[in-house]
Amino acid sequence: MGKAGWVTSRRPRYALFTPQLTMAKLVNKGENHVKSVLQLAKHSFINRKCQYLLNSNSPAYDLWHLVKNISNNFTSSSFPPLFHPDGTTAISSVSKAELFSQTFAKSSTLDDSGLVPPSPPPSDYFVPTLKVLYYDVFHALAGLNLGKAYEPDGVTPIVLKNCASVFALCLTKLF
Template sequence: MRDVVDENNRKATESVRLGNWNEQYSLGVLYRPPNSNSNIWDLFSESVDKALDCNLPIFLCGDFNCDMMSNSSNSFKKLLNRLNLENVVWESTNFTTQTGTCIDLCVTNRKNLIKSVTVLTPICSSHSPVSVEISFKTFKQHSFKRQIRDFKRADYEGLKNQLNDTDWDDVVFNSNNINDVYMNFVKTFESTVNRYIPTKTITVRPNDKPFMNNLIRNKIRHRNRIHHKAKTSNNPDHWKKFREIRNEIISLVRKAKDDYKCKLTSQLIDKNIPPGKWWRIAKSVSNFTKNRDSPPFLEHDGQIFIHPLDKSEILNNHFADIANIDIEPEIPDNNEPPPCHLNKFVITEKEILDQLKILNVNKPAGPDGISPRILKEVASFISKPLTK
């Protein structure tokens, strides 16, 4: 939001965009001077329209000098209704010796996020502080364990010999049901792979930086323990040890960042890298993000429209006028089966082998859990049973 000024060039609103891990929102602080003319509401409407184009929750708080509990605020209530905004304060906030008025407001386009509203006791003026509690849920991804293949310890020669000695007709093709044949093949192949390619358990930490490693994590834990000990004892030796470990961590983090950047650079200049992976790395390095902000305004019939509802209505009418809906042809009433039937099809061993050889080993495993890297490595030993 930009600043709104009144007829005397006095500032009326200021806003800032805030956010946590999962949410962003705009918070505006507004002051409307008493006895202001209607021009300030036009400026207010224009400013709010631009803020709404950001598609963020908006909270406008301050002294509006417009009593929501009297009929004098009907025009302001209509303005809020047009902007799809709601006031959540409906108690007297400004008190005199005889009356109380509701002029310190909180206006929002996401009333469902308001958890509670409390009008507190006045402290140093006739205005009561208004406490508004906003509910924003943060979702933190926790670390989890995962099993992966340890290909560095794989015995490919033993795996190939075992697959070559397997009697596929006896253990797989002992049924006429295609589903049973498939399950027999998967079970036989997985049991053989498990014997020659071991697995290992890793810890996946989604919230970690990509350059983080176990050495830095251990040093951070050590630093935290020494820091707690130094605060408790206030021993100069403990503080000296803490500073030494802290400086060591800073050096390790800088080196890890440099190594990570060098790794990304080497991947970018690799001619064999897939295009999709190249673009992902390039975007992460350059911090390039696509601008998804809505257009600021829409001009139609010589008028400029800012509100999203007005813009959507104009666009809807435009495309509805130019759309030509073709009349669908009638479906013939023909119940006769097609003359051609696919009784059988022939797949050669070479075709299977060619498809296995071009598998991308960087792709994850499919629903059956079989890695493309393993299929490509033993392609010549499983291509024959896969043709049956």
């Protein structure tokens, strides 16, 4: 075996035990421990919520109560307050929508001289009744990709996937 076989590190042997390196190893070990504890706590919380929903007398009510708590009662807006040209502030979603509409209408280059586009002829096609089955909803939720981002409602794919049996029952009853 040549000289290269004996070399295990480019640092001198005494440099492997410097206080900075030892501290870095301790910090890294601590970070890894914190990550594992958080992961265990998260899984434990999700499993407790799933068990609570499974054992509940009214799973639909408890499900929507949980969803509302997660998503802040669906009242938080992702748009900050907007300002009208006159200086007033648009806070509600309706006033923000009106402000966007007015802004886009002013900057539009479309000809709106009052011409109405022709209406399409009536269709002979009708939409059949839609049947939502527990099995289909369960497999759709259980097959979610956990690497995908979650929606603005704050419900992560891992919660939907782990609680698929409870959510599927509630969603099937809704539809």
